[in-house]
Amino acid sequence: MQLAKSVLDQYDRDGFVLVPGAFSPAEMDCLKGAMAEDVASSKGPHLITEDDGATLRAVYASHTRHPLFSTLVSSARLLAPAMQLVAQDLYVHQFKINTKRPFGGESWAWHQDYPVWRDADRMPEPRAVNVAVFLDEVTEFNGPVVFLRGSHRLGSEASSRQQANQAGEHIDPHDYALSTGDLSKLAEVHEMTSPKGPAGTVVFFHPEIMHGSAPNISPFPRDLLIVTYNASTNAPRPVGEPRPEYLVGRDVTPLVPNSWTLETIGASIARAES
Ligand SMILES: O=C(O)CCC(=O)C(=O)O
Structure with missing residues (x-):
């Protein structure tokens, strides 16, 4: 999959682009099943809980x-547009699934991603891209990610007054959030917008765009x-112990x-298990 020039221009202008129908509902069901298997079969600090522990x-x-x-x-549907x-050339800096349960999955504070990687990991430059895959339908009710359109153009200066959390492990945006005063000023200039769509939608977003999300108050x-x-040429250069x-x-x-499809994946799973 290749993005058209007009879509690349849109990403430059807005800091994100939405690609509808990148994956099928059956593929998303399969990924949800894989997520459940992974969570059920692994224990450790890579599982982050809400405040209830x-x-x-x-x-x-x-x-x-x-x-x-x-x-x-490595699916061409994600990697080729990211490239x-x-x-x-790219590698995976981070992979996560943020899961907001019905009736209460909690918020993610307003933040930019790159300042965290710059300060915690010593990533030299924001030469990275986030790719969000909707495993579920995302609506206005279940806590969509909200972007300040075009705010990536401000660079990371808007976060420079934030205190880097010294935690060695997972850094929650709540520990790195923009102040309400700064956010209020930015929101006067940058429209708040939340890409929505059915499961299988993909959103590419810039590591310096301001974003956050509200709790999930829906039954979904x-x-x-x-x-x-x-x-690959922008790998972190930690001074001390790198994060895990x-x-x-x-x-x-x-x-x-x-060429990732359920058929080709079925074949590769069989190979991995044999
Ligand atoms: O999952 C969300 O709602 C927001 C996630 C986010 O902002 C992040 O992981 O940096």
């Missing part, structure tokens, strides 16, 4: 444990898979796009 909020690095996800990250947008789940691709590999990918070998 029990409800799942996010699962990291499923692509290192489940063949459906390890092959998905166009960054104009570089909102599972959102986000792959962050980084340029489930948060910061260390294999910077450039990925090669594959």
Whole structure:
């Protein structure tokens, strides 16, 4: 899949683009099943809970444990447009599924992603792209990600007054949030907008766009898979101990796009299990 010039221009202008129908509902069902298998069969710090300490909020690095996800990250439907947008060879910096349960999946504070990777991981530049895959339909009711359109053009200066959380592991946007005053000023200039669509929709978004999301007050789940691709030449250069590999990918070998379909994946799963 290749993005048209007009879509690339739209990404430059807005900081995100929505690609409807990138995957089929059957493919999303399959990924939801794989997510459930991964969560049920693994324990560890890569499973992040809500404040109650029990409800799942996010699962990291499923692509290192489940063949459906390890092959998905090289799918031409995700990787080829990502390579166009960054104009570089790419590897997976981070993989996560943010899961908002019905009736209460919690919010994600307003933030930019790159300042976190710059400060916590020493990623040299924002030569990266986030790719969000809607595992569920995303509506105005189940906590869609909200962007400040065009705010990526401000660079990371808008976050420079934030204190980097020194935590060695998962850094929640709540620990790195923009102040309400700054956000109020930005929202006067940058329209708030939330891409929505059926399961299988994909949104590419810039690592410096301001974004956040509200709690899920609907009876419907909102599972959102986000792959962050980084340029292989832009790998973090940590001064001390790097953050764990489930948060910061260390294999910077450039990925090669594959033709990911349920059929080809079925074959690769059989190979992995034999
Ligand atoms: O899942 C969401 O609603 C927001 C996620 C997000 O902002 C992030 O992971 O950086």
